[in-house]
Amino acid sequence: MNKHIKKVAVIGSGIMGSGIACHFANIGVEVLLLDIVPRELNDKEKAKGLTLEDKAVRNRLVNDSLTAALKSKPSPIYHQKFASRITTGNLEDDIAKVSKVDWIIEVVVERLDIKKKVFENLEKYRTPGTLITSNTSGIPIKFMSEGRSDDFQKHFCGTHFFNPARYLKLFEIIPGPKTSQEVLDFLNGYGEKFLGKTSVVAKDTPAFIGNRIGIFSIQSLFHTVKDVGMTIEEVDKLTGPVIGRPKSATFRTVDVVGLDTLVHVANGIHENCKDDERLELFKLPDFIDTMMENKWLGSKTGQGFYKKSKDKDGKTEILTLDLDTMDYRSKKSAKFATLELTKTIDKVVDRFAVLVGGKDKAGEFYRKSFGQLFAYVSHRIPEITDELYKIDDAMKAGFGWEHGPFQIWDAVGLDKGLEFVQAEGLEAAAWVKEMKASGHDSFYSVKDGASYFYDIPKKSMEKIPGQDAFIILDNIRKTKEVFKNSGVVIEDLGDGILNVEFQSKMNTIGGDVLAGLNKAIDLAEKDFQGLVVGNQAANFSVGANIGMIFMMAVEQEYDELNMAIKMFQDTMMRMRYSAIPTVSAPHGMTLGGGCELSLHADKVVAAAETYIGLVEFGVGVIPGGGGSKEFAVRAQDTFKKNDVELNVLQEYFLTIGMAKVSTSAYEAYDLGILQHGKDIVVVNKDRQIATAKAHAKLMAEAGYTQPVKRKDIKVLGKQALGMFLVGTDSMEASHYISEHDKKIANKLAYVMAGGDLSEPTLVNEQYLLDLEREAFLSLCTERKTLERIQHMLKTGKPLRN
Incomplete structure (x- = not known):
């Protein structure tokens, strides 16, 4: 099906409908809500007559809903x-007006008669x-299209977005009895490529896969919490980031989603899944009934x-x-x-074997x-899906799990998992035992950089479809590693392109990462054609290693600190002035030094969900890694003839001074961090x-030429x-900023103005x-700066002193 989605109609403007409408607008589609x-x-309205x-x-209803969203x-x-x-x-x-759209999405109340x-009304106007x-x-798709025309039923199916539609990646596609395969294939591809989703084709069973x-x-967990004698805090501790x-x-999570929503879906499963071997578990415990009666939702x-x-x-408590x-x-x-035993284990997947071996109440809870x-998901195949990887995809994309059930089972071991199942008085599905008997001891494997899953009907490992558009670093790291130190892994992506992947805690940038970046550029310049800086962790980088900076400053090792900052600056300048093209691929939190790295790359390919800014x-x-310098350079590059140059410079100054962080990659264009015509965004x-x-x-391949270093930067x-000093005086006098805020701002002003030169002058980047490094070092001698760094290290939150 060669179809182009230029306009969609969303019917129903509640939280979900407005969210879906906004996400289509996010990707450039025109929306009728x-x-x-x-x-x-x-x-x-009465008062206005x-x-x-x-x-x-x-x-009113649609406008109020969209405004609220x-x-x-x-x-x-x-x-x-x-x-x-x-x-x-x-x-x-x-x-x-629905006659003019390419796709109609119904998001009205969950009642079959209303849907x-x-x-029926939409079909009167819908174009074949x-x-x-x-x-x-959760309502069966087969019931909704009853009585509709053949063309309607051929082009009709369920497309279940998860709320919030922008942030949760799961996109379940549920075929009706007559949905054409072309439609399913199109939606599957569109969801992944354009909407940025994990598309999962599910069977038309109650609650589909994710729910x-x-x-x-x-x-x-509701039933287990009392059996094991645990508190709510204990269960949330054990079922959060640690796993x-x-x-x-x-x-x-239930509080955020709403207890009534959960109860509605649970009741639907209990009423409509009479053959479910764990049906009784979907009955609500007494404490849930009490909460519903009290409207504690x-x-x-x-x-x-x-x-x-x-x-x-x-x-507040x-x-x-x-x-x-x-x-x-x-x-x-x-x-x-x-849990204490897992504190030194950075990778979540490596923690499971330790957690299930615990001798305390936590270990018992996990087992x-x-x-x-494990028992439950094994019995859902082939009921809700034929492929086990779709269950894992649904849980990761819809519920934010880093690893799906079968991946966790692999992590603890097939035999161990079966022991846990039996200890609960349960049985795994027969296919699991057949898989083991046939010599397969895991649900997944990796071969030639691709992921494979155990295909139950074929009784063999088969390649998971749809991977050709992806590069999965976990799959290639072992076989394509070119260099490794404690901070980075450099991988050969093929076609002459290297990738440097940060491996430090929170992907902070310290000496080992900088050494790795320089090594990557050396290797790329010698034997390759280009360099990507990218990773697939939760965040690109939270910035420089401030713990290292704090220790040097406290010990007054200013020469060493000066050398460390200069190494950071020099590495950023190598990103800018290397003989090969450099591409930064930021996503998630890209703060401080992570932002500075992106500012100095030849091109930025940012994920839409990139929260980027200079937060120093x-x-x-x-x-201090070239960010202050770069904003001064970008300001002067923006100067136009007869423009008020001070106003342009002030905008860049305020972006740093107010520690502005974009809430998406698109907002980063407004902040001057991403540049139109050069940098791009992928959903x-x-x-x-x-x-x-x-x-x-x-x-x-287009003939990249090493750039010539800039000597033409106009500073004012x-x-x-x-102007800056008058502004900071005024802000301190009005109690908008503290005395120390003013000192930091004045240091930044000195750098971005190019010092106290008597007239506008052309200077080079060095x-x-x-100036930037001198200002940074002088601030590191200030007691209040050290208090701020220490507070951030202890609490993860800024201190205003």
Whole structure:
């Protein structure tokens, strides 16, 4: 199917509908967002003398919903200006407009009768061949299209986005009885390539894949928590980041999603999955019934498993529900000896073997919960899917798990997993025993850089489809490694392109990483054509190793610190002035030094979800790895004839001074960090390394020439410095900034003005780098700067002193 999606209609503007509309706007698609017409006026409309026939009234529901979505945090949209791609209307006046769209997505209330009525109305105006899908989270697809035309049914299926649509990657595609294979193939590819999703084709079974397994996992924990005698805090401690799951873990996640939502899906599974061998587990425990009666639904009602309260001094306190007394109490800390054993294990996948071997209550909890999970997922094949990797994909993309159930089972070992299953009085599905008997002891394997899974019908390892557009660094690291030290691994991506992957904690940039970057450039200049700097960790880099800076500053090792900062600057300049093209591939948090590296690459291929900025002010210094210099250079490159040059420079100054961080890659263009016409954004992070490699190769093949170092940078001297100093004086006098904030800002002002030169002057980059390094070092001698660095190291939060 050669189809181009230029315009979509989203029917239903609630939280989910508005979120889906915003995400299509994110990727450049025009959106028509429709909802019902209000049946009565509200007080504001009455006061204005409006009637039910006024357009503002008729579109009130859709406009209010979209406005609320655009104001929500985290934002559903990459950039507020993208909202102009969304047109609103109502299902009476504007329904005929669906004849002009390429795809209609229904997102109305979860009631079959209402959905069928909506589809009946839509078919009157829908153009044959138009895709039409439902975002239902559980209603069988086969019931929805009953009575519709053959063309409707051929182009109809479920497309289940997870909320929030921008951030959660799972995109379940559920075929109806007559959905054409062409439609399924198209949606599968479109979801991955354009929407940036993990597309999973599921069977038309209750709750599909993600919610079936996800709700089982939560319900299992609901029942286990009392069996093992654990508190809510303990379960959340054990089911959060330590096993590669979100910080909200289990109970906090339910509070955020809403207990009523979870209960609705759990009840649906209990009513419609009578053959499920664990059916009784979907019955709600007594404490859930009590919470539902009390309307303790979570964040939406102000209390759930957790409750925000204020003590007698007015200080906010988070209280926890005691499941024995059903009263709220102060939070208790949760500590386990087993967790202490994993503190030095950085990779989550390597922790599972240690966790399940624990001798305390934590070890018992993991063995019990994993045993139940392993048994359950094995029995869902072939019921909900024929391929085991789709279950793992769904849990990773829809619930934020770093590893899916079968990957965890591989990590603890097939036999160990079977022991846990049997200890729970359960049995794994027969195919698992057949797999073991045939000589296979794992569900996955890697060969020639590709991932393979155990195909149950074929009884053999088969390549997971759809990998050709990806480069998975985990799969190539062992066989394609060119160089390695404690901070980086350099891999050969093929076609003459190297990749340098940070391996330090949080991908911080210290001496070992800088040495690795220089080695990568040396290797690339000698034997290769280009260099990518990219990784597939949670974040690109949180910046320089401030622990190292703090120790040098406290010990007053200023010569060593000066050399370390100069090495950072020199390495960034090598990124800019090497003989081969350099491409940075930032994603997630890209802060401080991580941002500076991207500023100096020949090209940036950023993931859409990139949160990038120069945040050094938060630890009492200025950007010292070329960031302050680079912003001064970019400001002067932006100067236009007759422009007010001071205003341009001031914008760049404020971006650093206010430690601005983009909330998406698109916002980074506004901050001057990404550059139009040079840098690009990719929506699917899985494609990022492959895309960066392609651009490095293209630049090399186009005849890349080593750039000539700049000597033509116009700095404004006293003219700019005076303006900045007056501004910082005024801000301190108005109590907007502290005395130390003012000192840092004045140091930055001196660098970006090019010093106190008497008139505008042309300088080279090294002149600005020397000013930058001198300012950075002088701030490292300040007690208040050291207090800020120490506070950041201890708490992860900035100190304003």
